[in-house]
Amino acid sequence: MSFSWLIEMYCQKTFMPKSRTYRAVAPGRVNLIGDHTDYTGGLVLPMAIKMFTSIEFSLQENYVDLRSESEDGIYRRALSDRSDPETGLLWGRYVDAVLSLIEEPQGLTGVIRSTLPIGAGLSSSASLEVALALALGFQGDELSLALLGQRAEHMATQVPCGIMDQLCITSAVAGTASLINCSTYEVTHIPIPDDVKVVVRFVTARQLEGSAYAQRVDECRLAEHFVGPLSVADMSDVTKIPDAIVRSRATHVISENARVSAFATALSAGDFSQAGELMLESHKSLAENFAVSVPEMDQAVAQLAATPGVYGARMTGGGFGGCMVALCEPNAQVEGWVVEPVGAASLQ
Numbered sequence: 594m595s596f597s598w599l600i601e602m603y604c605q606k607t608f609m610p611k612s613r614t615y616r617a618v619a620p621g622r623v624n625l626i627g628d629h630t631d632y633t634g635g636l637v638l639p640m641a642i643k644m645f646t647s648i649e650f651s652l653q654e655n656y657v658d659l660r661s662e663s664e665d666g667i668y669r670r671a672l673s674d675r676s677d678p679e680t681g682l683l684w685g686r687y688v689d690a691v692l693s694l695i696e697e698p699q700g701l702t703g704v705i706r707s708t709l710p711i712g713a714g715l716s717s718s719a720s721l722e723v724a725l726a727l728a729l730g731f732q733g734d735e736l737s738l739a740l741l742g743q744r745a746e747h748m749a750t751q752v753p754c755g756i757m758d759q760l761c762i763t764s765a766v767a768g769t770a771s772l773i774n775c776s777t778y779e780v781t782h783i784p785i786p787d788d789v790k791v792v793v794r795f796v797t798a799r800q801l802e803g804s805a806y807a808q809r810v811d812e813c814r815l816a817e818h819f820v821g822p823l824s825v826a827d828m829s830d831v832t833k834i835p836d837a838i839v840r841s842r843a844t845h846v847i848s849e850n851a852r853v854s855a856f857a858t859a860l861s862a863g864d865f866s867q868a869g870e871l872m873l874e875s876h877k878s879l880a881e882n883f884a885v886s887v888p889e890m891d892q893a894v895a896q897l898a899a900t901p902g903v904y905g906a907r908m909t910g911g912g913f914g915g916c917m918v919a920l921c922e923p924n925a926q927v928e929g930w931v932v933e934p935v936g937a938a939s940l941q
């Protein structure tokens with residue numbers, strides 16, 4: 594957490610002239626490895642990507658007035674209005690949530706734009722939450738901003754997500770992926786070597802709301818009842834779990850944490866074959882032990898992994914559809930978005 598960042602935020606808010614136009618910009622993220630480990634304090638390795646939510650706005654005295662370029666509706670609310678929100682807009686729920694979590698929000702009028710596909714598992718909602726918080730006058734460090742975004746997600750969607758998406762978006766450094774310890778919130782920036790490319794391909798639409806995501810969170814809690822925190826448990830502990838399904842959920846989480854560490858080491862050592870192998874193992878475990886993949890995803894991953902020049906591929910994010918991610922040789926001929934690692938969200 595940088596102190597200078599905190600000062601910068603403070604100065605920005607205190608001296609923000611009313612007459613000019615501002616832009617709050619937050620990237621999306623793709624997770625290279627480490628899924629369904631964050632909400633039990635495990636390891637994850639996402640990277641912020643060059644696809645963004647941006648909010649262009651000017652300051653207003655008393656109200657928040659926002660429209661979205663890609664979604665219907667206008668959000669308008671007086672800052673003094675503390676009643677229960679009833680916007681009826683899907684995206685408006687995020688504005689309500691973020692607004693309610695900022696101590697002294699500032700009024701604004703603006704437009705939300707996004708180059709991130711919505712509902713594709715690239716954290717369009719976390720990106721929106723962070724951009725909104727910056728625009729509405731949030732003050733604090735990267736971790737507080739991420740925690741606010743996570744809380745807003747819980748409030749807006751009731752999906753009990755972990756901290757991965759928001760903390761990656763608020764603390765990313767260009768050219769690197771973020772190895773995050775979700776128990777301590779420590780972030781280690783792992784450079785993405787120049788001699789590999791990361792490709793993301795959309796497979797099928799998905800929504801975590803109403804999915805079995807919350808059930809997986811509960812199953813992990815149940816596993817912890819028998820083995821203690823999954824983030825420090827080891828494979829020999831899983832035999833203490835009587836229920837076979839809960840046992841396989843724990844098997845995924847414990848083995849995935851080990852894969853994240855091994856992947857970070859392999860990537861740093863330039864051992865891309867090993868890194869690719871770990872991605873394939875991660876996918877298999879998410880599909881078989883954690884049951885969060887879908888048949889189209891399994892087929893797409895198998896097909897991509899068999900393409901020349903691809904070291905490995907896997908589903909990415911919460912699952913139940915969405916995107917897959919692949920680690921490839923720079924010249925590999927693969928369809929999809931070649932994603933570049935970018936830096937953290939900012940107010941411009």
Ligand code: GLA
Nearest residue numbers: 628629754755756757910911
């Ligand atoms: C979603 C959640 C994250 C994380 C992933 C799965 O993206 O928002 O917190 O749990 O799913 O790794």
